[in-house]
Amino acid sequence: MHAITLAVADLERSAAFYTALFGSEGSGIIGTEYAPTDTVAGGATAMFTLDDGLIVSVYGRDDMRKDSSVELGTDPSATIGHFVESRADADAFLERARAAGATMLEPPYTRPWGMYSGFFQDPDGHLWEVVANPGMGAPSDATPE
Structure with a gap:
């Protein structure tokens, strides 16, 4: 892509x-x-x-x-994923999104399998997920809390 x-x-x-x-x-x-x-x-x-x-x-x-030639829906039907190397990088990207005017959704959290992520929507409602995932091979400080 x-x-x-x-x-x-x-x-x-x-x-x-x-x-x-x-x-x-x-x-x-x-x-x-x-x-x-x-x-x-x-x-x-x-x-x-x-x-x-x-x-x-x-x-x-x-x-x-x-x-x-397609009528476009208004609800998000896909997530745009942004992978970063660490939990700190994820938090920093989410903060930039907030400062830029994004709608912040639930606070980021660490999932049982170790992936730390948070979601936001841009001004048109496109859904973004910012992910720090130690299983992806990149260095990460994301650890279960």
Whole structure:
């Protein structure tokens, strides 16, 4: 997988949220010269390339609907997973999400099998899980409490 494109209600708001979350300006909002019509999607988007090369892009919901010819639901039906090396890294990422304006869900916790994780939703309700998992082979200080 090389890219994840998230349909968003407000492109400027989402670009600001992900800039704060990732600590990167990314591409900024690009493609505004390609204006939408009643039947054709516009080209405005913002893209963020993560350390592992994955691109997270945000794209207007109406444009995504026009591009795909699919009515988009509003409830999250998938989780975007972000794996980090330690419990401290997970807590720091969750704090950046909170500071950027995420809706924080239940507090993070350590599961019986040792995985420490927490959930939040971005301004459009996309569900994120931040995970420190000692079983994934990365160094971790996640230990059962």
